[in-house]
Amino acid sequence: MRADLASSDQIGPADPSRPIDVRDPLFGRYSRDGVHLHSLRLSCRSSIIESCYCRRVGEGIPHPSGAAVFNRTIGGNRMTDELTQEADRRAAEYLASVDERDVFPSAETLGGLARFDEPLPENGSSELSTLELLDDAGSPATVTSNGPRYFGFVIGASLPVASAAERLALAWDQCASSFTNSPVADTLEKVAARWTLEILDLPRDSAVSFGTSASAGGMACLTAARRRLLERKDWNFDEDGLLGAPPVRVVIPDSVHITVTKALRVLGFGTKNLVRAPVDEQGRVDPARLPELDDMTILCLQAGEVNTGEFDPFESLIPAARDAGAWVHVDGAFGLWARSSERMKHLTAGIEGADSWTTDGHKWLNTPYDGAMAICRDAGALAAAMNSDAVYATASADSQKNLGLEFSRRARGIPIWAALRTLGRRGVAEMVERHCRLARRLADGLKDAGFEVVNRVCLNQVLARLESEDATRAVQAAAEKTGRIWFGNTVWQGRAAFRLSVSSWRTRDEDIDEAVSILAGL
Ligand SMILES: Cc1ncc(COP(=O)(O)O)c(C=O)c1O
DSSP: OOOOOOGGGSSSOSSSSSSOOSSSEEEEEEEEEEEEEEEEEEEEESSEEEEEEETTTEEEOTTTTTTOOOTTTTTTHHHHHHHHHHHHHHHHHHHHTTSSSSSSSOOOGGGGGGGGOOOSSSSOOOOOHHHHHIIIIIIISOOOSSSSSSSSSTTTOOOOOHHHHHHHHHHTTOOOOOOTTTTHHHHHHHHHHHHHHHHHTTTOOOOEEEEEEEHHHHHHHHHHHHHHHHHHHHOOOHHHTTTTOOOOOEEEEOOOOHHHHHHHHHHTOGGGOOOOBBTTTTSSGGGGGGGOOOOTTEEEEBBBBBBTOOBHHHHOOOOOOHTTOEEEEETTGGGGGGGTTTTTTGGTTTTGGEEEEEESSSSOOOSSOOOOEEEEEHHHHHHHOOOBBBBBOOOTTSSSGGGGGGGSOOEEEHHHHHHHHHHHHHHHHHHHHHHHHHHHHHHHHHHTTTTOOOOOOOSSSSEOOSSSHHHHHHHHHHEEEEEEEOOOOETTTTEEEEEEEEEOOOOOOHHHHHHHHHHHHH
């Protein structure tokens, strides 16, 4: 990433005392407080550095805002190096401390956030001071979800190689919309897509769209599903929209994740039109009570219920849906990764028969926030629904901008590629199996300590409670206060409960034992 400094000679006057030629297209000029300022854009073979150079003609003077004034020929590169190194140093220090940091920041620490409450600077500030403030006031106010004892939601930590790949990709600053925009992003996301289909053992010619989240991926899949079903009735959704369109029914599990309901609401299905499928005590759709399906129905199922980690019984539900001609969409935000392990895969039996699936990298694969995948068996359905070709920006149907919601985005598939390449099939399976084993260890410890474990702990989720509602709710707050662990509250089948998710690659047996001993001692 180091720029070739010698090449900078080509882009500005070699003699720093020589007046800048403001007609040079690389320089802009403006005047403030009677001082002529030259905004300087240094362009080198391997980098472009935009900076501010301030001088009276022929004389270097400090920038009125206090921003650094750079040596004209090499300063921009040197500053970028320094800044990057300083960011790296601070990031490394942060990472070295994740074992010991408060898992949730204390009220006192959060008070430091007031330092961000500044007026919009008129003249800008130095880059190093911006970074310093970010770290000094920002780092203490982080939730240490990238550590070993964060059990909240299903956040997952970030594998070092996935973060490192992201770090390099940020330097590239690629727009990952098509091969033309970024040959390397297009290539890597195609490899990541292929590997994802292999490791999740889903139909290999499915389309895979990389995006921000399972929420966004679900929206893409569900609109593709509706468009396809309407097409069957000769309805042109793209041209005619929904006014007067044949009705499309949607069946969702009673325990559906809120983001699926949100996607359906945003897409205009109307929450009161959604048909709810009754679920059993673990949150799984009960096949005996499955609402009627037909060829104008989208059936939403889930792999990894957010509280219990449970799986709908795909083996009986999906063939029934296919016989009826329905489209099956599976929300597998984290649970789909159970398929990476031969030991856990049985939980997902039959899921490969669905039409579309969503899953996250940022949860169980432990890639950095954010990155997710929408997967669609009928590649043409996703490509037709998501196409965004323009006369000035045409690309193949399998280009990412023609498969997902975003026209421009960063290459979210790169950390996913890096994680899969580094862990390999075995490494991913080992991580998944370890988390499931640790969840069982946690559940056993909680039971021994007198808690009721509500779910059967088939995956990485533990749902627990105490006898009384108040006592159950008090557990979370008391645990948070210790600074050593964090998890969230929930309501399960009308009663208060708390849920712990094991999904960080950093979590070890000792962390589980510490969590149990904290909870037992409350
Ligand atoms: C089961 C389930 N589905 C969907 C989502 C939404 O995922 P995202 O936050 O990536 O949009 C989540 C997130 O917690 C989840 O647990």
